[in-house]
Amino acid sequence: MTENKLHILLIEDNPGDARLIKEMLSESTLQYSVGHSQTLSDGLEKLNSTHFDAIFLDFNLPDCEGLDSIPRIKKAAPKTPIVMLTGLDDxxxxxxxxxxxAQDYLVxxxxxxxxLARSLRYSIERKRAEGEIETYNKRLEILVHERTKELVSANEEIQTANELLENIFSNVHVLLAYMDTxxxxxxxxxxxxxxxxHVPEFFIGKNHFALYPxxxxxxxxRKVAETGETFFVRAKPFRYAEHPERGTTFRDWSLRAVKDEYGKVSxxxxxxxxxxxxxxxxxxLLRTDHLASIGKLAAGVAHEINNPINGVINYAQILLNRCDTESKEHEIAGRIIKESDRIAGIVSNLLTFARDKKEAKRPTDLKAVLSDSLALMETQLRKNGARLNVHLPDDLREVVANHQQIQQVFLNVISNASxxxxxxxxxxxxxxxxxxxGMRTELEDKPYVRMIFHDHGSGIPAGILDRIMAPFFTTKSGDDGTGLGLSICHGIINDHEGKIRVESVEGAFTRIIIDLPAL
Incomplete structure (x- = not known):
């Protein structure tokens, strides 16, 4: 449509009606030109070759009757408005x-x-508005499509991020819990x-302090919920009331407030x-450092003791050789050599123990390990009036172990029993x-060697029996204990793929049972 002149196509087979329409148009204020066709097919040809701003379409034509002509016109000129002309007032x-x-209908x-002029203007304006709406709709569809793609992409990224966060949240080594105020x-x-x-669902809705008073x-x-300040503490001891067999664990734990957009703790x-x-x-590390100090001291002591002991043994041997075998002097010289050899053996065992050699595990005879341990402890036991009963079968199987580490375990257990x-x-x-x-046994169909240390001493109270393997826990007073011994023993036995457990009745006995895989 131009600004000053309308190009109109009139498709009307009745000459009188066509002349009347043309006369009305000529009497209007509209600037126009009219193309006339008496059949639909002729009108379609004109639409294919010429642009028209509006179409007056007769309802009944020789080659098409009724409303069937409208779709054909729309197919040929989809953007041109149609005004239907009919003699039917229906x-x-x-x-x-x-x-x-059609954009309008005239009787x-x-x-x-x-x-006629109003209908023509209305139809053209309506068609123009429809065109603009269609254009806007297409633009909107494009924008919606593009925005939808963006949202889908953003949702995929969010879903990927959520899956990643969920994966991290579920599998991170840190224990995490989110709760309300x-x-x-x-x-x-x-x-x-x-x-x-438990499974995570067990906790949902339950109160933290109903589970862990x-x-x-x-x-x-409450302080964190009220102030919003973060709380943090290192190596806080924790015990599960429902699982006392787990003993005490140590945890770094923090409590952080989650705040909403107004800064309120939510x-x-x-x-x-x-x-x-x-x-x-x-x-x-402390134990290793302590043993290193003992090792230095033991090396000095061994040097200072071994030289005079060797002298004593040599002189005693001279006396032994010069004395009559039936004389008192011969007996005394023999005793001197025997006791001096024992002193030399004790010093050697002490030095070997203090060196803390990092030897690889190898086939080990537990009878020999116990013998070396008792060489250091037996005299003290007898001095304190304790009796020692050892029952080890000759066919006790060997184990794969570090001799020095297992000796350390035995020494600690014997010391605690004493x-x-x-x-x-x-x-x-x-x-x-x-x-x-000592005895042979089987655990889970595998051969083990079991060592049992059973003392008739003061025993362990039932209330603390599950904690005696915990680091720094001790029943000894003052400087008698550091609480490291049994925890280290537990670590050594675990490292040897063995098991250690304690049975005790306060005031009656304590039984330490050590199982090590046998060859």
Whole structure:
């Protein structure tokens, strides 16, 4: 459509009606030109070769009747408005024409100049508006499509990020729990649930302090919820009330507040890191440093003692050689040599133990390990009035072990037994006995050697029996113990793929049972 002149196509087979339409157009204020066709096919040819701004279409044509002509016109000129002309004053027909694609519907005989001009302008304007709407719709479809692609891509990225975060949350070695400000669990990760022997769903909705009552920790939680300040503590000891057999674990743990957009605390995140192994390594480092100091001292002592002992042995041997074999002097010289050899053996064992050699595991005879251990401890036991009963079968199988490390375990267990016997019996007593038994056994259809150290001493209270393997835990007073011995023994036996357990009744006995894989 140009700004000043309309190009109109009139498709009308009735010459009188066509002349009337043309006359009305000529009397209007519109600037126009009219192309006329008496059949639909001729009109379609004109539409294919010429642009028209509007079409007046007769309802009944020689080559097409009714509304069927509208789709064909729309196919040839989809952007050109159509005004349907008919002699039928039928509202249903008018509605159908509009639904089929016409922009207006005029009844012949009721058309005046103003109605015709108004209908023409309306139809053109409506068609233009439809075109703009269609253009806008297409643009909108493109924008929606592009935005949808962006949203799909963003959602995929968010889903990928969420999956990554979920994977990290579920599998990170840190124990994580998210809870509300009343300390009810909202979410926990797998590690947190596994640590308590449950699945994550078990915790949802449950209160933290209903599961783990602790007034000190509850006060900490309330302070963080009220102030929003983070709380952090290193190597905090923790015990599972439902799993006393696990003993004490040490954890670094922090409690952080989650805040909303207004800075108000809306939740809490508890994170726990198990540092028990680190504590054990630190203890091992202390032990190693302590043994290194003993080693230096032992080396000096051995040098200072071995020289005079060798002299004593040599002179005693001279006396032994010069004396009559039946004389008192010969007997005394023999005793001097025997006791001097024992002193030299003790010094050698002490030096070997203190060196803490990092030897590879090899086939080891536990009878020899026990013999070396008793060489250092037996005299002290007898001095304290304790009796020692050892029962080791000749066919006791060898184990793959580090001789020095297993000797360390035996020395620690014997030392603890001696302490318990002395506490119960300060002086000699018929029940002041340490029994050491070795035997063959099977665990899970595999051969093991079992060593049992059974003392009739003061025993261990039932309430602390599950904690005696924990680092730094000791029942000894003052400087008598550091609480490292049994925890280190436990670590050594585990390293040898063995097992160590304790049976005890307070005031009656303690039995340490050590199982090591046999060859």
């Amino acid at each position: 509202e249903n027909t008018a509605v159908c024409a509009l639904r089929t694609g 012949k005989g009721k058309i005046d100049i103003d109605a 009343d300390f009810n669990f909202i979410r926990v990760n797998n590690r947190y649930a596994e640590a308590d022997g 602790n007034e000190e920790n509850e006060a900490i939680f 939740g809490l995140v508890l994170s726990l890191i198990d540092v028990t192994q680190n504590i054990m390594l630190y203890e091992e 302490y318990a016997l002395n506490r119960k019996y300060p002086s000699a007593h018929e029940d002041k006995v340490l029994e050491i038994t």
